[in-house]
Amino acid sequence: MLTVTVLAVGKLKEPFYKAAVEEYARRLQNYCRLRLVELPEHRLPERPSRAEIEGGLAKEADLIREKLPKGAWLCVLTPEGEKLSSEAFARTLAQVKGSGRSSVCFLLGSSYGIDPRIKAQADLRLSFSDMTFPHHLARVMLLEQLYRAETIQAGTAYHK
Numbered sequence: 001m002l003t004v005t006v007l008a009v010g011k012l013k014e015p016f017y018k019a020a021v022e023e024y025a026r027r028l029q030n031y032c033r034l035r036l037v038e039l040p041e042h043r044l045p046e047r048p049s050r051a052e053i054e055g056g057l058a059k060e061a062d063l064i065r066e067k068l069p070k071g072a073w074l075c076v077l078t079p080e081g082e083k084l085s086s087e088a089f090a091r092t093l094a095q096v097k098g099s100g101r102s103s104v105c106f107l108l109g110s111s112y113g114i115d116p117r118i119k120a121q122a123d124l125r126l127s128f129s130d131m132t133f134p135h136h137l138a139r140v141m142l143l144e145q146l147y148r149a150e151t152i153q154a155g156t157a158y159h160k
Contacts, residue, residue, distance in 0.1 A: 003033045003103045004146065005069050008139050009060055009110040010041040017136045024143035031150035039063045041110040053112050061115035064107065072103040074122045076114055077138060081125035090149035092124065106142055111135055 012018050021036070028034045040063070042056035068074065073096045084092065096104055107114065107122075119125060128141055151158035 001033055002031075002097055003035065003069070003072075004028070005035040005037060005067075005072065005103070005105040006108070006139070006142065007037050007039060007064060007067055007105060008108040008135075009039045009064070009114075010135060011038055012136055012139065014136065017140055020140040021143060024140070024147050027147050028143065028150065031147075031154070037067055039067065044112070048112075057110075057112060057115040060110060061118050064115075064118055068107075069103050069105050071101070072105040073099075073101050073124075074105050074107065075124040075126050076107045076109075076119050076122040077128070077142065078109070078114060078119060078125050079127055079130075079132075081127035083127050083129070086145060086148050087152060089126075089145055090152035093146075093149050094153055096123075106146075108135055108139055108142065 012021060025034055025036065039060065042059045044052055044056050048056070093104070107118065128138065128145075133141065148158065
């Protein structure tokens with residue numbers, strides 16, 4: 001069974017996001033071993049300079065590197081990433097499984113993004129949309145799309 005790690009920078013505080021994450025985590029347990037790992041977001045001033053943001057992202061990158069599963073296929077969620085349909089996303093995950101890899105990792109950065117050096121390590125840079133979403137909502141969206149991909153692969157009725 002595939003191990004899926006979701007590394008997310010920042011804590012979920014809102015009960016409605018937590019409930020949605022718990023629901024999709026429950027659904028996914030039939031398809032994979034899911035690990036949800038929250039990393040602390042580096043605190044920045046209210047109006048940070050570009051240098052302060054870059055420094056914060058570099059510190060977050062150090063924490064991310066420590067938690068990246070060794071040998072895992074890495075997908076970074078980023079606005080400039082590739083846009084895939086749900087079916088194409090399901091095919092991508094099936095190809096990763098078929099390649100013999102037993103572990104995948106999805107990375108959701110902080111509200112200021114992800115250090116470019118981490119993005120460069122990714123096997124896939126993925127974007128959900130040209131629209132801007134709260135990064136906490138992106139975590140829910142990722143888990144829903146992972147569940148949808150698994151149900152597409154299994155041929156169940158969830159994906160119509």
